Amino acid sequence: MFKDNHLLKNLKIATKLNVLLTVIAVITVFLSGGVLSLILSHNAEGVVTDKALVLMETMSAVRNYTSTRVNPELASRLETDYQFLPQTVPAYSAREVFEYFREQGGYKDFFYKEATLNPTNLRDKADEFEAKIVEKFRNDESLEQVSGFRSFNSGDIFYIARPLEVSKESCLRCHSTPDVAPKSLLTTYGRENGFNWKLHEIVGAQMILVPADAVFESAKKLQVSVTSILIVCLALAIILINFFLRFSVTTPLKKMEQLAQRISTGDLSKEFAHPYNDEMGMLAASLNRMKVSLDIAMSMLNSETE
Structure with missing residues (x-):
């Protein structure tokens, strides 16, 4: 403690001020960096959410078009063709259209899934995490959307989910009971999955997924840029303060010191x-x-x- 005080007493004013300014600069960069990280992360999440919601609305429109326009045109072939026509299924159309979106540069990191508790195609089967989201929608009909992060071995995933409801009577043709289902559907997928659905029942969750790294990549780049600018500005401020201190304080004090020494010798x-x-x-x-x-x-x- 004594050595520290002795060292501090021997430091010049400019050195003391520089130490103080450096400490203030480091604290400012650290605190502002933390606050900026939170703000930019929240903003990046909002941007991705907006993109995802636009995609989700688009997929809903594709589903509706398939259900009202495509399915009626191909419905008769479901009874006569040996293989089931997946083009008649809204979920299939939505997934195919979404793949075209993913070919665009701005959406390559986005993924689409209709996580269903009891799907006809097991590819759409909800896993344990997704099933909990579906149950959350089933237990709270007023809940319109949930979002958050889930962890995988490969990294974190940001997701947005909306309830998937049986909204049209025509859906029950393939999902009520095996007895009334099209023959080609039973031939292709069997009689075990995708049945006993009810009108207005929430059977799954429409989900958009994005790797967390993709969500925050632009935010990190912007944070580095802003922090770099802040560091440069603080460095310039310290240089200008030093210049002002030398011109207005230390140089005049040195001249006064020299004059005082001359006076002390009788000059x-x-x-x-x-x-x-x-x-x-x-x-x-x-x-x-x-x-x-x-x-x-x-x-x-x-x-x-x-």
Whole structure:
């Protein structure tokens, strides 16, 4: 403790100020970096959410078009064709259209899934995590959307989910019971999965998924850029403060110190001139008055001696 105080006493004003400014700069960069990270991450999440919701609305439109326009045109072939026509299924159309979206640069990191509790095609089977989301929608009909992150061995995934409801009577043709299902459906997928659905029942969740790294990549780049600019600005501020300190404080003080040393040796021929009326100017005037007073006192002392 004593050594630290001794070292501090021996430091010059400029050095002390630089140490203080450096500490302030480091704290400012650290705190602002943390706050900026939160703000940019939240903003990046909002941007991705907006994109995902647009995609989800688009997929809903594709589903509706398939259900109302495509399915009626191909419905008769479901009974006569040996293989089931997946083009009649809204979920299939949505997935195929979404793959075209993924070929675009702005959506290559997005993934689409209709996670279903009891799907006809097991490819759409909801896993344990997705099943909990579906149950959340089933238990709270007022809930329109959920989002968050889930972890995989390959990394975190950001997801947005909306309830998938049996909204049209026509859906039950393939999902009510095996007895009324098209023959080609039973031939292709069997009689075990995708049945016993009910009108207005929530059977799954429409989900958009994005790797978390893709969500925050742009935010990280922007944070680095802003932090770099902040560091440069703080460095320039420290340089300017040092220049001002040298011009207005340390250089005048050094000149005063030199004048005081000359006065202490009896040289009263010089005066300290400071052109500004700031604190340094007031100190210079006081030093000059002290010199004059000392000169008068020395003259009086010499007169009495003679």
